Amino acid sequence: MNNTLTAALFIxxxxSSKSNYVYGMDFFGNKLLSFQTSNNNPGAEVIAHEILQCLKKNSLTHLNIAMESTSFYSWHIANFLSCHEELLWFKPKVYCLNPKVIANYKKTFIDIDKTDPKDAMVISDFARVGKITTTPWKVSQYIALQRLTRCRLHIMENITREKSYILSNIFLKFSELAVMDKSDRPFSNKFGATSSAVLTEFMSTEEIANTDISQLVDFLVDKSKNRFKDPMATAKILKRAARDSYRLDKSLYNPLNAAIAASFNCIKALEKEVKTLDKAIERAVKVLQTHEFECLCSIYGIGPVFAAGITAEIGDITKFNNQASLAKYSGLTWRKKQSGRFTAEDTYLTKTGNKYLRYYILEAAGSILRFNREYNDYYHKKYNEALIHKHKRALALTGRKLIRLIFALLSKNQLYTMNDDADKAINS
Structure with missing residues (x-):
């Protein structure tokens, strides 16, 4: 039997946000610790002191600490215990575990209560039986960059939510504009400056329909800064759409205009913050000067922001055994559905991994399509093969292909060059 395990304390x-419940046992499952303390610095000092006393009292030489990755509440305590000077003598390994894994393991205990002491005991036992497969906690040098890239995703999600919300109000005011086919739309960007001006500065669709065509052309030229190739054709499309749209009671236009204007202002403000964050991300990643960032930026189509987002979430590539484990971590894997001789063709993306990494991988994959013929051809091949969810499925598969490339580049500390010799070296 491994002497390291028999001489270890499993915590x-x-x-939770305000408190931490600690449970400790030895390799044989004997209870050695059980207490509660506050989730702050004094409370962490109490935990370290009690663990030290327990280690010395029971002549234990190694320390394994496990906890659920509970949002950001577990970050401080994990960082504190992994760096505590007195605990370092006992070679502490601190693990932040996926709550889903612990929840499934808890089901193996028959008729167990849902209490903090029981939950802590289950986590301790999970560590004791050797079920942990993740790498130990490390003080992340990427934490500052991660805060920026995650904040950027948060704002992008808010922009998407606001754009989805405004569409309902646009349909109520200008029904035809909201449902026009992409090829027939007067504006390439429904949320752009010209579209915003038309929707907020004209009181109603009747006003657009009754406006003189030359005046409408001048309006479009002014708001678009003369970027329309054929402003007359655009004005005609806009007038026709206004004539074909539903009419509303006049009392509804003022409230709708105010709501639409508020949403456009929110979108504009959020997009401004995204640009500010992009600059902050570029400054932060230059301070790190990591080879991972340089390797990712060598892939044409991946800019500083996407490279920073991927770098911040992956961290040290050596913690992944292979590209498959990196794909699983990002949630870009598919569950098999098989029973007897039946194997389902329609499989679902797991999405159980790191959603931030998955977001930046897929954004980077979409960007690469414009510059890399191999990836563009692969995307369209998968797009044509799919029966449903064509774009989502093709993009996810392209992202999975990109993960193989990223793992190869980072593990070999190699820059990407688009030629056959480099591709053979990467795939070898």
Missing amino acids: GIDV
């Missing part, structure tokens, strides 16, 4: 911590 499980149930983390």
